[in-house]
Amino acid sequence: MGSVRKFDSKPKINGSWKFLDDYQSEDMIYGNIIYSKCHHGIIKDIHFPNDFNISEFTFVYAKDIPGENIVPEPVSDQLFLAVNEVFHYGQPIIGVAHPNKVTLTNFIKKIKIDYEELPAIIDIKECLDNEKNHFGREITIDHRTRDEIQNSWIRHHNVYYMPHQEQAYLEPQGVIAEYDKQDGIIFVRITAQCPYYVKSGVESMMGSAVNDVVIETSEGIGGAFGGKEDFPSLLAGICSLLSYKSGKPVKIVLDREDDIKITTKRHPARIEIESYTDPATKKIEKIDIDYRLDAGAYQTLSPVVLARGVLHTAGGYGFPDSFIRGRLFRSNTPPNGAFRGFGAPQGFAAMEAHIDGIAAEMDITTIELRKANIFNNGDEFPTTQKVTEENLIDCFNKVLEISDYQKKLKSYAQWNKNHKDKKGIGVSLGFHGGGFTGNGEKTLNSEIKVVLEKNAEVKIFVANTDMGQGAHTTLAQMFCEAIDHPFEKTKVQLPNTSKTPNSGPTVASRTIYIIGNLLKQLALELKKKYKFDKLESYIIEHNSEFPLELRKNYIQPTSVFFDEESYRGIAYKDYSWAACVNEIYFHADTYQIELIESWNVLDIGRVVNEQIALGQAEGGILQGLAYGLSEFFYKPGFGRMSGFTDYTLPTTLDIPKIVIEFIHTDSVTAKGLGEIPMDFPAPALRNAFLNATGIIIDEYPLTPEVIYKTIKEQK
């Protein structure tokens, strides 16, 4: 059963699978958001165009909110609708709806808002270089064990900058809200990752004005990558209020320009690393990391991203002495949020570059240095969590072998002597902790429900969404495989908060790792209890006992304990590991890096569905490569991106050959897969450029402009 086909492939290809904008209803009207085009200011006046019949429009302002004007999760500091002051470009001010989509668009274009402008920070470096911009959460991991720095140790110190990255899910954000006046219920259909987050958002907005809120996802969720984790709550709140006020179903679908300009992005980061290495042993004896994230105007999800960030940024190395300080910084840009990797890609982009920097400074190979420091069984994370396996070493050795690294390293060095263009090869390592950080899974206490029907059909009820990652196919597969039940007779239901229990958000590489394994356990318990060989035959024989409803909650093992104060303990029970080798060709005349081949070895434990897993890994790796090579959202003098014309995504012509190998697939546990492919490829690309040219670049992405600027400055 290893490669069961996805049940939704064919309807997606022939266009019959329903995405948010494909849902229609008779009296539905269209909504949108009027948002701030000022970075920071006081709203002085709003001018509506006078060539429209204003009475045809429905407007909602902050004052119309019956409940709280605060998006509740995870940190409640973001407003649904601005009151008098706007704190970032893209901040929603008014919700508006009209029966005609074209009229609505034309109307919004003509609205003018006057602001009294206030000082604003919109540049990444201006935000992150200035300590005064720190706000909100700060985390320290103090694992200092040495008092003295020995004279022979070699100090290496550098600052690395990582840009915004846009999730660029192909289906834009969208929602339909329908207020049923009779029952006082708001029904929301949405393209989102976390139906229960949306529920709590709408409940907060509507307060006691409604009796109940039900959230159901659209059949298709056209990509998300974290981008549909928290922003949908804001959008659903505003849309619900429009429906409540107008009495009609309201649909909001953002157009691409608005979607890019106002939704969450990956956090820009500034990471400063100071290290001391013993030249005799090549062991990095001491490391100090200052990890800063530009949160945007509000904290929202950022404290959680910061937590994962500081827990990953030291990389897969056993440092005997480490100190990590993580902080959030405020700017006047839209709040940054979740994006596949969640703080880890920034951390590895800096640390893996730093490792190559140390090697260059000490004139030793990056392989020697990594081998001297890579996680061995018994090493400790900065949290003091013990490393209990050597799977990262296995990934590393394997990727060097399959990429033929040593041979290429030598031959490229030779080739480079006689050519203006350069060839290069670079490595990087990465890991990703599965599930929520620390005690998060304990708090979530995820619940799943399974209904066994009289005809032996198995219906799985979980709140986890399938946004293209194939989760619903793989979840069904895990239940079936455990007890040898036919896959065709098993179906994951569409997430709906009135039907599916809260099995937690679809984030943190937790869907298969936590929910899938829980389904598997439930299936095995069922088999043990009823002592059947085949579930189907048992149901036929005992038909009167069915339909049967079963529920199960995730219980975090008692061995997992994390101290949120000291940041010590077990941050994640299981880690996925990875190693990468990237090969590049540098065009000296155009300052362009061409990707030639990307080699990736991953340990994600048991691979449930190899085809789906390979597809996931491939897509994540390409996003990671683009993070290192081409994607950024804002540049001084250039402004912010507004569409796919300026925010350039990799096309079929831009991609290298991607080789992927999974190891340790005979493990019992299926570990996290969703995020790790994004975490590690970017620095291997940067290191390949260093290998090719000898030029150190500490700013991502390595665009021709950045390379040109660096070369010019060095001259």
Add this chain to the structure above:
Amino acid sequence: MKIRFTLNGKNVVLESAPLKRLLDILREDYHLFGTKESCGEGECGACTVLLDGKPVTSCLVNAIHVNGKKVDTVEGLSKTKLGKMLIDCFDETNAVQCGFCFPGFFVSTYYYLLNDGDNDLEKIKKALSGNICRCTGYQRIFDSVKIACARKKVGE
């Protein structure tokens, strides 16, 4: 204005604003929701259809340009023999993830196959360079197209 065109093999007449986008005509007037809007500026290819047999991004085509022409969408093409074979190829290789871009990829590939596309990787890449997929790394899509080329040849 009144426009007449052939939609998935049927002659149709429509009263439309001259600048209405073909994408909106398909979705709003004919409820053909397979053609998707993603970027709205001709970059991503999610709204690709065939106009007089050639692939176009329907977000950049206005009603006035459709008059008297032949439009084929994913709904029509997927029901043909070639279309069904192609769907099987995409399915077998797990080429599809979120699927939002896929009707566009389907139409571009259909055109490539119909116009003697072969399994040369560079040609396939070029043929699909107007379609963006954010979920996959494209490799499985290339694999599907190669398989489809081989099967089409056998079928001929």
